[in-house]
Amino acid sequence: xxxxxxxxxxxxxxxxxxxxxxxxxxxxxxxxxxxxxxxxxxxxxxxxxxxxxxxxxxxxxxxxxxxxxxxxxxxxxxxxxxxxxxxxxxxxxxxxxxxxxxxxxxxxxxxxxxxxxxxxxxxxxxxxxxxxxxxxxxxxxxxxxxxxxxxxxxxxxxxxxxxxxxxxxxxxxxxxxxxxxxxxxxxxxxxxxxxxxxxxxxxxxxxxxxxxxxxxxxxxxxxxxxxxxxxxxxxxxxxxxxxxxxxxxxxxxxxxxxxxxxxxxxxxxxxxxxxxxxxxxxxxxxxxxxxxxxxxxxxxxxxxxxxxxxxxxxxxxxxxxxxxxxxxxxxxxxxxxxxxxxxxxxxxxxxxxxxxxxxxxxxxxxxxxxxxxxxxxxxxxxxxxxxxxxxxxxxxxxxxxxxxxxxxxxxxxxxxxxxxxxxxxxxxxxxxxxxxxxxxxxxxxxxxxxxx
Numbered sequence: 495x496x497x498x499x500x501x502x503x504x505x506x507x508x509x510x511x512x513x514x515x516x517x518x519x520x521x522x523x524x525x526x527x528x529x530x531x532x533x534x535x536x537x538x539x540x541x542x543x544x545x546x547x548x549x550x551x552x553x554x555x556x557x558x559x560x561x562x563x564x565x566x567x568x569x570x571x572x573x574x575x576x577x578x579x580x581x582x583x584x585x586x587x588x589x590x591x592x593x594x595x596x597x598x599x600x601x602x603x604x605x606x607x608x609x610x611x612x613x614x615x616x617x618x619x620x621x622x623x624x625x626x627x628x629x630x631x632x633x634x635x636x637x638x639x640x641x642x643x644x645x646x647x648x649x650x651x652x653x654x655x656x657x658x659x660x661x662x663x664x665x666x667x668x669x670x671x672x673x674x675x676x677x678x679x680x681x682x683x684x685x686x687x688x689x690x691x692x693x694x695x696x697x698x699x700x701x702x703x704x705x706x707x708x709x710x711x712x713x714x715x716x717x718x719x720x721x722x723x724x725x726x727x728x729x730x731x732x733x734x735x736x737x738x739x740x741x742x743x744x745x746x747x748x749x750x751x752x753x754x755x756x757x758x759x760x761x762x763x764x765x766x767x768x769x770x771x772x773x774x775x776x777x778x779x780x781x782x783x784x785x786x787x788x789x790x791x792x793x794x795x796x797x798x799x800x801x802x803x804x805x806x807x808x809x810x811x812x813x814x815x816x817x818x819x820x821x822x823x824x825x826x827x828x829x830x831x832x833x834x835x836x837x838x839x840x841x842x843x844x845x846x847x848x849x850x851x852x853x854x855x856x857x858x859x860x861x862x863x864x865x866x867x868x869x870x871x872x873x874x875x876x877x878x879x880x881x882x883x884x885x886x887x888x889x890x891x892x893x894x895x896x897x898x899x900x901x902x903x904x905x906x907x908x909x910x911x912x913x914x915x916x917x918x919x920x921x922x923x924x925x926x927x928x929x930x931x932x933x934x935x936x937x938x939x940x941x942x943x944x945x946x
Contacts (some may be wrong), residue, residue, distance in 0.1 A: 498581040500647075501783045503601040503603050503604060503779075503781075503784075504601070504602055504604050504780070504781055504782070505599055505600075505601060505602075505604060505776070505779055505780050505781070505782075506522070506599070506600055506601070506602040506674060507522075507523040507559060507597065507598065507599045508520050508521060508522055508523060508528075508537070508597075508598045508599075508600075509521045509523060509588075509595050509596070509597060509598070509649055509867075510595065510596045511540075511593060511594070511595050512587070512594050512595065512596050512597055513593060513594035514540070514541075514591070514592050514593030515540070515541040515542050515592075515593070515594070516540050516542065516593065518799070521538050523552060523554060523559060524554075525537060525554065526553070526554055527551055527552070527554075528551065528552045528554070528896065529550075529551045529552055529564075530545075530549055530550050530551065530552070531545055531547050531548040531549040531550070531564075532545045532546070532549070532591070534814070535611065536548065538589075540590075540593055541595045542590075542591045542592055543591075543926060544568060544591030544592045544593075545566075545568075545590050545591035545592075545593060545616055546564070546566035546567050546568070546590075546591075548564045548566075548567045549590045549591070550562060550563055550564055550565060550570050550588070550590060550715040551564060552568065552582070555597045555638075555642060556637065556638035556639055556752075556780065556782050557638075557639070557640040557733065557753070557777050557778070558581050558582075558733075558734065558777060559581065559582045559597070560578065560580070560581055560582075561577070561580050561581075561582055561588065562578070562579045563577065563944055564580050566590065566739065566796070567656075568590070568591055569589055570586055570588065570589070571588070571589040572586050572587070572589075572591075572793030573586055573587055573589075576840045581734050582597045582772065582944060583597070583772075583773040583776065584596070584597065584598060584599040584772055584776050585598075585772075586799070592670050596668060599776045600724065600894040601762065601779065601782060604630075604674065606626045606627060606629050607626075608622050608625035608626050608628075609626075609628040609629035609630055609632060610625075611625070611628055611632075612625070612797060613628075614627075614632065614657050614659075614661070615653065615654075615656060615657025615660050615661065616653050616656065616657060616801075617650065617653055617654065617657055618794065618797045618800075618801050619791060619794040620794060620797060621786075621791040621793050621794050623786045623791055624786070624791060624794060627654075627783055627785070630781070630783065631654070631658060631783075632661070632886065633658075634658070634781050635657070635658045635659075635661035635662050636661065636662055636663060637650075637662075638752055639706070639781050640733075640752070640753050640754070640755075640777070640779070640780045640781070641655075641658060641754045641755070641780070641781045641782070641783065642718070642755045642756070642757065642761065642778050642779045642781070642782045642783070642786070642830055643655060643754070643755065643756040643757075643783050643785060644756075644757055644758075644759075644760070644761070644783070644784045645756075645758065645784060645785030645786070645787070646758055646785075646787050646837055647758050647836070647837065647839075647922070648788075648836045648837030648838055648839035648840060649771070649785040649786070649787060649788070649837045650785060650837075650838050650839075650840060651716070651756035651758075651785060652671065652716065652818050652923045653716065654756075654783065655669075655671075655712070655714040655716075655754045655756060656669060656714075656784060656833055658712070658754055659711070659712040659754070661750075661755065662712070662752065662867065663712045664710060664752060665920055666711055667708075667709075667710040667713050668708050668709070668710070668711035668712075668713070668714075668745070668746065669708070669711055669714065670704050670707045670708035670711065670713045670714065670718060671684060671714045672685065672713060672715055673716045673717055673922065673923065673924055674716065674717045674718055674720045674721045674910075675716070675717035675720040675923075676714060676922070676923040676924040676927050677924060677926075677927060678715075678927075679722050679725070679905045682721070682722075682725055683725060683728060683741055684697075684701070684703065684741045684797075684859060685703055685704060686704050686705060686728075686729070686732075686738075686743070687703040687705060687728075687732070687738045687739065687740055687741060688700075688701050688702045688703035688705075688706055688740040688742045689701055689703075689740050689741035689742055689743075690737075690740050690741065691742075692742065692744035693740070693741045693742025693743075694742070696806060697741075697742070700740075703738070705732065705749055705751055706738070706747060706777060706911065708751045709749075709750055709751065710750050710751075711752070711834070712751065712752045712753075712754055713751045713752070713754075714754050714756070715753065715754070715755045715756070716755075716756050716922075717757060717758070718734065718756065718757050718761075718778070719755065719756040719757040719758070719759035719761055719764055719769075723769070723770075723771070726770070726771045726774050727771070727774075727775060730771065730773060730774045730777060731773075732749065733753065733777050733778075734777070735811050736748065736749045736750075737749055738770055744793070753778065755778050755885050761775055762775070775779075785843060787834070787837055787840060788834040788837045788838055789833045789834050792830040792831075793830075794829050795824060796821075797825070798838060798841060799821060799826075799841070799845055802841075802842055802845045802846075803816065803818055803819070803849075804816070805844070806842075806845070806849075808846045808849055808850065809849050816855075817837075817849060817852065817855065818849050818852050818855055818856065818857055819855045819856070820855065820856050820857070821856070821857040822856055822857060822858050822859055824858075824859035825857050825858055825861070825862045828862050828863070828866070829841070829844075829862065839920075844866075845857075846863075847865050847868075848865050849864055850863050851864065851865070881894060882929055898934065899931060900935045900937070903928075903931055903932060903935060903937055904937060905937055906920065907920055907932075907937065912939050914929065914932075914939050914942060916943055
């Protein structure tokens with residue numbers, strides 16, 4: 495049987511001696527403190543006589559490695575610069591005495607024994623892949639390890655992040671979501687780090703950013719792959735130095751947050767193609783979890799539906815009892831055969847629609863077939879959009895984008911009964927950003943800033 499993609503990888507770091515008496519030797523960095531020198535009581539004892547007895551030590555933190563010179567005789571150099579203390583990045587060359595040592599980081603695929611549990615936080619599943627993920631999350635959630643969650647749109651990456659936070663020692667502190675794809679690039683720095691009054695046009699008062707708001711808790715950076723290259727060094731600096739500065743201020747603010755990220759891109763590929771910084775990727779990917787698409791775990795569908803029916807407000811009668819309590823076997827087979835391009839989110843929408851049509855306490859195959867037919871009819875061939883080629887390229891493109899945005903927003907609101915909260919969740923954009931777009935296109939919507 496063809497091997498499916500590994501669901502878990504852990505970051506592994508090594509020191510590789512590239513010059514000196516110990517050339518070609520490799521040393522794994524898996525201790526809290528790794529001491530290096532020529533004396534035999536070091537964790538890494540080098541044969542180089544020009545190295546001090548206790549030359550350097552490397553401290554492993556939740557998401558980084560900090561090198562410290564231990565008052566050596568000849569000093570410590572990283573990439574030719576003398577240092578007393580510095581964070582290491584992949585590819586750094588450390589020179590001590592006549593020895594040169596490269597710091598290397600790579601992802602190591604891990605096979606994990608599946609958990610016996612079929613639930614972790616709000617996540618449910620009995621498939622081997624999901625139980626492997628549960629097993630890993632049970633181990634890493636109580637730590638401070640930075641986690642990257644990869645997976646297609648709609649697979650439940652935010653639920654994974656919330657489950658990690660809920661099983662951590664920070665569970666009683668804030669969980670702050672920041673969607674990198676839903677904020678204009680010019681505002682991301684302000685939204686992440688905050689700003690002072692008057693820092694830019696429109697900054698009418700001081701404002702805390704996502705990192706400050708999450709102090710003591712967890713900040714979830716959704717769609718981290720959308721972060722532009724010019725902003726990536728600022729995030730890296732904040733993670734390395736554990737401090738930030740609000741836009742328009744020189745005052746340093748200490749950080750105490752755990753960082754969990756998510757993306758629907760292959761970040762390793764983004765690094766290889768120059769669209770994502772390798773040093774930031776290394777900092778974020780201490781643990782990497784790939785959430786499988788729903789079509790790859792059809793056996794989980796009955797459990798997921800059960801959860802939707804038990805907890806969804808759409809399935810409540812006026813007296814609070816459940817409207818639908820079971821799914822016919824034939825209906826379940828239809829659901830398990832469908833490919834679910836929109837993953838769990840699409841399944842949730844289908845179940846909500848079919849419950850609204852059900853005339854008994856059971857979802858039937860005929861109910862479901864009707865909904866699927868309705869979905870097929872909604873997917874109509876689109877007419878080619880007309881483009882005014884007499885305009886300069888930039889202006890013509892902007893007009894096309896505006897037509898798309900207005901049509902999209904009007905249909906989005908209509909589908910969600912003009913509930914802005916629900917519409918923003920479906921579209922995966924920040925509610926405030928959605929409000930700004932509605933204002934831009936003069937689309938009226940009620941002021942329902944509360945969760946529905």
